Amino acid sequence: MEKDGGGVTAGEWRFQPNESLMAASSLSVRGVLTEIVANIDNESEDTRPRIPLGHGDPSVFPCFRTAPEAVDAVVSALRSGQYNCYPPCVGLAPARRAIADYLSGDLPYKLSPDDVYLTNGCAQAIEIVVSVLARPGANILLPRPGYQFYAARAAYNGIEVRYFNLLPESKWEVDLDGLEALADENTVAMVIVNPGNPCGNTFTYQHLAKATNTAKKLGIMIIADEVYEHLTFGSNPFVPMGMFGEVVPVLTLGSISKRWVVPGWRLGWIVTNDPNGVLNQTKIVECLKNYLDISCDPATFVQGAIPQIIKNTNDDFLRHTISVLRQTADICYDKLKEIDCISCPSKPEGTMFVMVKLDLSRLEGIHDDMDFCFKLAKEELVIVLPGCAVGFKNWLRITFAVDPSSLEDGLERLKSFCLKHSKRS
Numbered sequence: 001m002e003k004d005g006g007g008v009t010a011g012e013w014r015f016q017p018n019e020s021l022m023a024a025s026s027l028s029v030r031g032v033l034t035e036i037v038a039n040i041d042n043e044s045e046d047t048r049p050r051i052p053l054g055h056g057d058p059s060v061f062p063c064f065r066t067a068p069e070a071v072d073a074v075v076s077a078l079r080s081g082q083y084n085c086y087p088p089c090v091g092l093a094p095a096r097r098a099i100a101d102y103l104s105g106d107l108p109y110k111l112s113p114d115d116v117y118l119t120n121g122c123a124q125a126i127e128i129v130v131s132v133l134a135r136p137g138a139n140i141l142l143p144r145p146g147y148q149f150y151a152a153r154a155a156y157n158g159i160e161v162r163y164f165n166l167l168p169e170s171k172w173e174v175d176l177d178g179l180e181a182l183a184d185e186n187t188v189a190m191v192i193v194n195p196g197n198p199c200g201n202t203f204t205y206q207h208l209a210k211a212t213n214t215a216k217k218l219g220i221m222i223i224a225d226e227v228y229e230h231l232t233f234g235s236n237p238f239v240p241m242g243m244f245g246e247v248v249p250v251l252t253l254g255s256i257s258k259r260w261v262v263p264g265w266r267l268g269w270i271v272t273n274d275p276n277g278v279l280n281q282t283k284i285v286e287c288l289k290n291y292l293d294i295s296c297d298p299a300t301f302v303q304g305a306i307p308q309i310i311k312n313t314n315d316d317f318l319r320h321t322i323s324v325l326r327q328t329a330d331i332c333y334d335k336l337k338e339i340d341c342i343s344c345p346s347k348p349e350g351t352m353f354v355m356v357k358l359d360l361s362r363l364e365g366i367h368d369d370m371d372f373c374f375k376l377a378k379e380e381l382v383i384v385l386p387g388c389a390v391g392f393k394n395w396l397r398i399t400f401a402v403d404p405s406s407l408e409d410g411l412e413r414l415k416s417f418c419l420k421h422s423k424r425s
């Protein structure tokens with residue numbers, strides 16, 4: 001048999017792909033959206049613009065442009081010449097102090113800069129926390145529907161995932177009884193996402209208190225994903241999970257990506273909300289630092305800009321973002337009510353998304369939510385995320401963090417698509 005590469009026959013190479021990574025990649029939201037977009041016929045004569053109602057990045061729209069003060073802070077940090085170096089693995093001290101002060105404003109106790117660990121966006125924060133908790137036999141409790149990056153990282157690290165339900169009929173509150181029934185002696189943590197991606201909900205103080213008591217009863221920590229903190233516009237204000245840090249240890253994950261609309265700047269954090277020092281006693285903090293020693297850091301100049309970004313951002317910018325999201329959430333909710341085959345269990349009160357249910361019995365030639373999204377993209381150039389990508393088959397996640405006129409256009413096309421495929425009586 002002919003030899004390849006200097007003596008090895010095809011099929012005899014000793015390297016193989018990491019099977020855990022191959023399995024984890026199937027949980028990627030980006031991968032699903034890329035596949036849907038790739039299915040659009042680029043040779044089509046349809047000249048209408050594509051409308052992205054499936055993404056989580058509104059930065060391309062002028063109405064969601066970041067604050068000028070944030071841009072000035074980055075420019076100033078770059079020009080200073082002080083941030084061309086490697087940073088400490090935990091992050092620059094002034095940036096950690098600024099984030100600690102920023103988050104302390106919502107808490108009944110004051111965070112220390114030593115409670116803050118900077119990460120390369122919230123995605124790396126998830127990667128680190130899941131890796132730190134990984135041990136043989138461990139399991140973690142995740143919400144369904146939910147952001148599947150947690151499940152992907154758990155699969156990669158060999159952690160079992162157990163899903164608790166969010167209840168659409170109860171404004172997507174956690175099914176706490178169901179959650180408690182899932183736990184055993186190997187359960188290490190539960191993930192609470194608030195405000196909620198993909199559901200657009202905002203948990204009340206009372207519900208978060210109940211979730212905290214459940215975690216205490218089970219002897220587990222809470223991982224609080226608060227990347228959409230303060231992006232609320234309904235009746236419930238944002239309540240940080242750190243409020244309950246004296247009851248159970250809380251690891252809060254956040255970033256500047258959403259509130260400042262700069263996901264590409266890749267600056268996130270892990271914060272230990274733990275006045276009782278449990279995370280130090282159990283060496284979770286030590287393990288977290290050890291992981292940071294062997295991982296990549298967020299760009300130093302962005303870290304250098306953080307104190308000025310937080311200090312100088314005008315409140316008008318933050319209010320404007322909320323105002324636009326409230327407007328587009330109203331447009332989305334009202335327009336969706338006009339579509340017979342789609343039902344929206346509750347009006348979104350936070351984040352940039354809403355979950356809606358498909359009634360396939362009203363549609364002709366649509367097999368499931370994935371088929372719906374592929375055909376919608378191909379026929380109407382509108383991209384939405386199938387619910388199966390967040391663990392809820394035959395639902396859809398729709399983004400309303402879009403320019404209002406584009407959103408209205410996209411929802412009208414969605415309505416036309418449903419009418420075209422509706423069953424005739």
